[in-house]
Amino acid sequence: MYTFLARRLLATIPVLLVVAVLVFLMLRLTPGDPAAILAGDAANTEQIAQIRTGLGLDRPIIVQFGIWAGNLLSGDLGESFYYKQKVTTLIAHRLEPTVSLAALTILIAVAVSVPLGVLAAWRFGSLFDRMLMGFSVIGFSVPVFVLAYILIWLISLKLGWLPVQGYQRLADGFGPWLRHLLLPSITLSVIYIALIARVTRASVLESLGEDYIRTARAKGLPELRVLVRHALANAAVPIVTVIGIGIALLIGGVVVTESVYAIPGLGRLTVDAVLARDFPTIQGVILFFSFVYVGINLLVDLSYVFLDPRIRY
Amino acid sequence: MTAPETESFESLSVESAAVLRQESAWQRVRRNGAVRFGAVALALLIGIAAAAPWLGTVDPSLFDAGSRDLLPGKTGDITTLEGEIIRHTFFMGSDSYGRDIYSRVVFGTRVSLAVGVCAALVALAFGIVFGLSAGYLRWLDGVLMRIMDGIMAIPAILIAIALIAAWRGSLVTVIVAIAIPEIPRVSRLVRALVLTIREEPYVEAAIALGTPPWKIMLAHILPNTVAPLVVQGTFICASAILVEAILSFLGVGLPPDIPTWGNIMAEGRVQFVEYPHNVFFPGIFLAVTVLAVNILGDGLRDTLDPKMAKRV
Numbered sequence: 001m002y003t004f005l006a007r008r009l010l011a012t013i014p015v016l017l018v019v020a021v022l023v024f025l026m027l028r029l030t031p032g033d034p035a036a037i038l039a040g041d042a043a044n045t046e047q048i049a050q051i052r053t054g055l056g057l058d059r060p061i062i063v064q065f066g067i068w069a070g071n072l073l074s075g076d077l078g079e080s081f082y083y084k085q086k087v088t089t090l091i092a093h094r095l096e097p098t099v100s101l102a103a104l105t106i107l108i109a110v111a112v113s114v115p116l117g118v119l120a121a122w123r124f125g126s127l128f129d130r131m132l133m134g135f136s137v138i139g140f141s142v143p144v145f146v147l148a149y150i151l152i153w154l155i156s157l158k159l160g161w162l163p164v165q166g167y168q169r170l171a172d173g174f175g176p177w178l179r180h181l182l183l184p185s186i187t188l189s190v191i192y193i194a195l196i197a198r199v200t201r202a203s204v205l206e207s208l209g210e211d212y213i214r215t216a217r218a219k220g221l222p223e224l225r226v227l228v229r230h231a232l233a234n235a236a237v238p239i240v241t242v243i244g245i246g247i248a249l250l251i252g253g254v255v256v257t258e259s260v261y262a263i264p265g266l267g268r269l270t271v272d273a274v275l276a277r278d279f280p281t282i283q284g285v286i287l288f289f290s291f292v293y294v295g296i297n298l299l300v301d302l303s304y305v306f307l308d309p310r311i312r313y
Numbered sequence: 314m315t316a317p318e319t320e321s322f323e324s325l326s327v328e329s330a331a332v333l334r335q336e337s338a339w340q341r342v343r344r345n346g347a348v349r350f351g352a353v354a355l356a357l358l359i360g361i362a363a364a365a366p367w368l369g370t371v372d373p374s375l376f377d378a379g380s381r382d383l384l385p386g387k388t389g390d391i392t393t394l395e396g397e398i399i400r401h402t403f404f405m406g407s408d409s410y411g412r413d414i415y416s417r418v419v420f421g422t423r424v425s426l427a428v429g430v431c432a433a434l435v436a437l438a439f440g441i442v443f444g445l446s447a448g449y450l451r452w453l454d455g456v457l458m459r460i461m462d463g464i465m466a467i468p469a470i471l472i473a474i475a476l477i478a479a480w481r482g483s484l485v486t487v488i489v490a491i492a493i494p495e496i497p498r499v500s501r502l503v504r505a506l507v508l509t510i511r512e513e514p515y516v517e518a519a520i521a522l523g524t525p526p527w528k529i530m531l532a533h534i535l536p537n538t539v540a541p542l543v544v545q546g547t548f549i550c551a552s553a554i555l556v557e558a559i560l561s562f563l564g565v566g567l568p569p570d571i572p573t574w575g576n577i578m579a580e581g582r583v584q585f586v587e588y589p590h591n592v593f594f595p596g597i598f599l600a601v602t603v604l605a606v607n608i609l610g611d612g613l614r615d616t617l618d619p620k621m622a623k624r625v
Contacts, residue, residue, distance in 0.1 A: 018463025141604035146596035252470035274478040
């Protein structure tokens with residue numbers, strides 16, 4: 001178990017290293033002077049020269065990467081040219097809305113999709129099953145911002161149930177926080193529900209064909225217990241895996257959703273940074289999102305041991 | 314999606330198994346309900362894209378200050394490039410510059426389909442080269458696959474956004490930026506196929522006959538990867554259309570003067586409360602297009618690549 005843990009942790013190091021190299025190269029391999037790109041459109045020649053020496057851009061690219069990676073390891077993502085702040089500070093300030101949105105989205109998605117997926121597998125081939133699979137194709141295809149506007153129009157404008165946009169900090173009370181987050185989370189959860197429901201159905205369907213299900217039924221267990229304790233429990237690994245992989249979708253969705261609902265989170269920061277061509281911030285946010293993604297999938301891998309006692313490392 | 318199943322059961326009872334076995338992949342594809350639906354919808358959209366100038370549209374860049382923010386179905390003036398003022402019915406209303414949303418949406422079909430198909434082709438081309446190399450040249454495998462793992466660890470939209478920020482948006486940069494994050498998945502697929510196929514007896518026979526590696530790759534291995542790649546390419550096309558719209562919508566995609574669904578929605582979002590149709594019409598086109606391509610992909614996967622169909 002501990003050797004597995006150590007090996008799995010070690011295996012993420014090359015991935016993180018490659019991510020760091022890619023994010024570093026994204027800027028250096030583009031045509032044009034990186035110092036001029038970094039400085040932004042408003043900079044004058046003097047500022048550009050200052051950045052060039054400051055970042056060592058006149059030195060060999062390997063040395064540049066060394067300096068950059070060294071700063072990265074000491075937790076320094078550089079300074080934003082647009083906000084005139086440390087990128088790490090910027091990210092820390094924008095973290096709460098994004099984490100709230102992501103957490104609520106995952107909560108809604110899992111709470112809705114897992115029971116639906118189990119039900120569809122249980123009644124395989126039924127009208128409900130076919131409707132859920134149809135919904136899952138549609139859920140994949142309707143763009144998150146189109147769905148966002150449909151929901152805003154229907155729920156906020158026509159029915160007036162929830163606020164149109166904005167964000168309230170959790171510190172200002174749970175009620176307002178939830179009211180502002182509910183619509184964005186529902187919007188974002190649709191694609192996630194489509195994804196998880198599909199995998200839950202397939203995975204439960206497979207375990208329903210196993211001998212232990214017949215045994216469980218034969219010894220007279222109630223159907224619900226057979227479904228949850230036997231079928232779903234044995235189908236948990238693929239479901240948790242797809243939740244982890246889906247984090248990438250979620251991050252992409254966060255960027256769009258925060259933009260539509262005017263939530264001042266990391267996604268909004270990404271778009272603002274790109275529009276301002278604020279490269280230190282863009283690099284910092286991408287690194288942050290990627291490291292979170294890799295970290296969550298590491299946790300998913302580790303969870304297999306608890307979810308499925310048959311897995312022994 | 315049950316229609317094809319009942320169909321094959323019926324044919325089973327009538328025809329012998331031997332006849333069924335001779336049925337070609339192409340026949341199976343053509344009989345599949347999802348493929349039919351997706352293909353017809355897609356053909357319709359291609360028709361719209363091709364015939365855009367003759368569908369009662371005006372030049373999508375035309376505007377008229379007197380025809381701003383018209384509701385759908387209203388008639389108003391529009392100034393042509395020659396300076397002539399003509400009467401025009403705005404089926405889908407007009408935007409805040411007085412441009413015809415209908416014309417912009419119809420012409421936007423061209424951009425969306427072109428970006429989707431081109432991004433899929435670019436991703437497939439690079440994915441095939443990397444996948445064949447990794448699967449056949451073992452010394453390259455480790456390095457290439459670690460790079461692919463790294464790209465896959467960065468969410469796709471973020472890669473595209475960052476690349477366009479560095480390159481500035483144009484049709485080519487947008488296509489390439491959307492294709493790059495899709496390359497690892499194609500490479501992995503091709504690599505996995507190569508590793509399976511290279512153990513087949515006919516490849517062994519070719520090696521024994523002294524066939525050079527490049528010929529084995531092109532003549533023996535590549536043809537067997539076509540079906541799964543067609544399926545993969547269709548899904549990439551759907552997601553590329555989506556990502557292009559998202560990028561344009563966020564203002565980091567194609568320049569705002571190019572009529573794309575994302576750009577129309579980006580322009581319309583400011584006045585969404587008063588004029589929701591500016592967002593809804595292009596949104597419906599976008600959703601239907603992506604849906605059609607996805608359904609086509611599902612059908613192709615079920616018929617061309619049954620092994621993959623079982624996995625998902």
